[in-house]
Every structure is written in structure tokens, then in C-alpha cells.
Amino acid sequence: MRQERARTGADLKRSVGRPRSEVSRVSILDAAFSFLKRGPVSSISTVKIAREAGVSTATVYRWWSTKEVLLFDAFLHKTNQELFLKTEGPPLERLKECVLQAGRFFTGANGIIVTRLLMVIQDNPILRKKFLERVYSPSDREFRAIVQEAIQKRQFPPDTQVSVFWDSIIGPLLTQLLIRHKQIDESFVIFVFDRVVASATAQHVAGKTPGRPVKSSALPCRANRNGKQ
Numbered sequence: 001m002r003q004e005r006a007r008t009g010a011d012l013k014r015s016v017g018r019p020r021s022e023v024s025r026v027s028i029l030d031a032a033f034s035f036l037k038r039g040p041v042s043s044i045s046t047v048k049i050a051r052e053a054g055v056s057t058a059t060v061y062r063w064w065s066t067k068e069v070l071l072f073d074a075f076l077h078k079t080n081q082e083l084f085l086k087t088e089g090p091p092l093e094r095l096k097e098c099v100l101q102a103g104r105f106f107t108g109a110n111g112i113i114v115t116r117l118l119m120v121i122q123d124n125p126i127l128r129k130k131f132l133e134r135v136y137s138p139s140d141r142e143f144r145a146i147v148q149e150a151i152q153k154r155q156f157p158p159d160t161q162v163s164v165f166w167d168s169i170i171g172p173l174l175t176q177l178l179i180r181h182k183q184i185d186e187s188f189v190i191f192v193f194d195r196v197v198a199s200a201t202a203q204h205v206a207g208k209t210p211g212r213p214v215k216s217s218a219l220p221c222r223a224n225r226n227g228k229q
Contacts, residue, residue: 027055028049032070037109098143099189102170
């Protein structure tokens with residue numbers, strides 16, 4: 001009877017091994033995100049995260065090599081659950097939705113967390129690479145595809161410079177967060193988007209190339225880029 005019971009226990013352990021492992025992984029991500037909401041990265045430790053998640057530090061290091069990488073993944077784990085982009089409809093409407101989705105990385109409580117992560121990313125080449133691969137590049141590809149569709153349907157001028165267009169939207173959001181230390185909301189994201197669209201269209205009508213310096217009547221805050229795609 002004892003041998004049979006032991007065999008049953010081993011079978012049960014094997015059957016629930018993977019789900020239990022996934023539960024532990026999600027618990028670690030949730031714990032890391034909760035600490036990220038409470039204070040700066042410097043105040044967070046792997047030991048605290050492990051204790052909060054109810055696991056050992058060895059379990060944490062099984063998936064993440066550093067605390068910073070874990071915190072970055074924790075943020076993506078939470079925000080990716082909120083991203084549901086439209087695949088049909090007029091390009092301009094989908095473009096605004098794309099910008100709103102990107103803006104959710106910067107709005108409300110997320111804005112504070114993003115600020116903390118961006119400061120860490122600047123001095124961490126591994127995190128910069130992860131940010132480019134998992135956040136910026138996918139968004140950039142999708143954004144460019146929608147803009148090109150809008151150009152083909154004559155909703156945007158044919159000489160629209162996508163890089164400058166995108167930077168002109170993201171620039172004011174980062175300025176608010178990193179320089180002015182102010183939270184932004186969805187209405188601000190929409191305001192910036194509408195102004196950039198109106199500015200690009202107005203420049204085209206006036207015979208100017210979008211992305212070149214314009215008078216102060218255009219966006220008051222733009223990214224300082226050279227306009228190359």
C-alpha cells in the first residue's frame with residue numbers, strides 16, 4: 001500500500017509540475033510589478049520579490065539573470081494584457097488607436113513605472129536591446145505599416161516622413177515624464193496625435209516637407225531628430 005501511494009504521489013507531482021511552475025513564474029512577475037509600483041528600482045531586491053511571491057531566490061534566477069530584467073518583464077507582462085489593436089477599419093482611425101495603445105505605456109500609474117524603467121535602461125545594454133526588440137521595433141513596424149496604408153489611401157501626404165511623424169508624437173510624452181515629471185492621460189495623447197496629424201497635413205498644403213523646421217504655430221514640442229528614416 002505504501003509503495004502504491006508513493007507511486008501515485010510521484011505521478012501527481014509529474015502531472016502538475018509544469019502548471020505549478022507557470023504559477024510560480026506568474027507570481028514572481030506579479031510580485032515584481034507590485035514593488036515597481038511602490039518605489040524606485042534601487043529599493044527593490046530579488047530577495048524581497050522572492051519572499052513576496054512565496055518562492056526561493058533560486059527559483060527567481062531560474063528565469064531571470066538580474067533584478068532589472070525581471071522588472072522589465074514584469075512590466076511587459078502587465079501591459080501586454082491591455083494591448084488589443086484593431087486589424088480592420090480606416091487607417092487613420094487604426095493609427096490613432098495604435099498611438100493610444102503606445103500611450104498606455106506612459107499614462108496614469110504606468111507612466112511612473114515607465115520613467116523608472118527608462119532610467120535603468122539607459123545604462124543597461126541588455127535591457128536596451130530587450131526594449132528595442134520587444135517594445136520599440138514591433139510598435140515601429142506596425143506604425144509604419146499603417147502610415148503607409150494611410151498614404152496609399154491619400155489620408156496622408158505622399159512625402160510623409162514616418163520616423164519624424166512618430167518621434168513628434170512620442171517626444172512630447174517623454175518630455176512630460178522625464179523632464180517635467182508630470183503624469184499624462186489619454187486626452188493628452190489624443191491632443192498630441194491630432195496636432196501632429198494637422199501639422200503634417202498643413203505643411204503638405206503649404207508646400208513644405210514634413211519633418212523640416214516650421215513656425216511656432218506647429219507643435220510646441222518636437223523630438224530633435226534629423227528626419228532620416
